[in-house]
Amino acid sequence: MTNKPPYTITEKAADCLAKIVETVMRLEFGTGFKRDIKLHRKNRVRTIHSSLAIEGNTLSLDEVTAVIEGKIVAGKQAEIKEVKNAYEAYDKIMTFDPYAVKDFLKAHKLITDGLVKESGEFRSGDVGVFDGERVIHIGARPQFVPQLIEELLGWAKKSELHPMLKSAILHYEIETIHPFADGNGRMGRLWQTLLLAAWKEIFAWIPMESVLYENREGYYQAIGGARKANDSGAFIEFTLSSLLAIIEIQAKQQNEQLSGQASDE
Secondary structure (H helix, E strand, O other), rough: OOOOOOOOHHHHHHHHHHHHHHHHHHHOOOOOOOHHHHHHHHHHHHHHHHHHHHHHOOOOOOHHHHHOOOOOOOHHHHHHHHHHHHHHHHHHHHOOOOOOOOHHHHHHHHHHOOOOOOOOOOEEEOOOEOOOOOOEEOOOOHHHHHHHHHHHHHHHHHHOOOOEEEHHHHHHHHHHHHOOOHHHHHHHHHHHHHHHHHOOOHHHHHHHHHHHOOOOOHHHHHHHHHHOOOOOOOHHHHHHHHHHHHHHHHHHHHHHHHHHHHHHO
16 A cells, blocks of 8 residues: 555535535534433444454344343353443543554454454454355565554544545555454444544444444455555445435434424423
8 A cells, every 4th residue: 555545436426525514513403412421322333243243243232232231141251242342432432543653452352352363463364254165365565564553544644635535544454454353344344433533523323333343244245346546435435325314314314303302391
């Protein structure tokens, strides 16, 4: 990767960006979303369930909720540990600097603690993404990973690109570099959320991952299309469309809640 990752901003992506900015402003200042702690907790659980389910965790939303509430759940111990780790990582999301390599590694440590050998460390060996026995992607050689991540986060820190676009590019490039032996998908999604939350804190409570999970085929196709083109444009477009969808859902729910309150008065 060069200092500036290859990307194209399509007309659809630009249109989604404009609509997201407008809708976020209404959600942030025209509704009670920022103060709805109960909804924040519910959305956080949805985020964790969806991000883990994308990677194959079989616990249901109710079971993930129970684990987070400290209840006993009959499930695979590794999957339960994944939930606890993810909850801790997302709980500390606002303490991370999205442009600091040390925080990137710290977050990975939280996500994979007790689950992988190289937790909180860049991988020491080669890694590939497989579809059955077919190799669909080979990550960067391990000796180049630290420099690639440092360059990526350094570019993001200096870039004046809108945080919405920048967050999607980071997500895609993390998946492409594949810096860890395990946990790359979870880290890509967490880091996109972090960058968005650093711009507008309400993104810490918007479950973008739930839309990605519901349309995971499109999610993987967008990653594959971007890799084939060596340009993250397709992934930016898909991610922004997903963000717009979940933000519009949140705004609609808030408006319905406000209308209901007005009717009761």
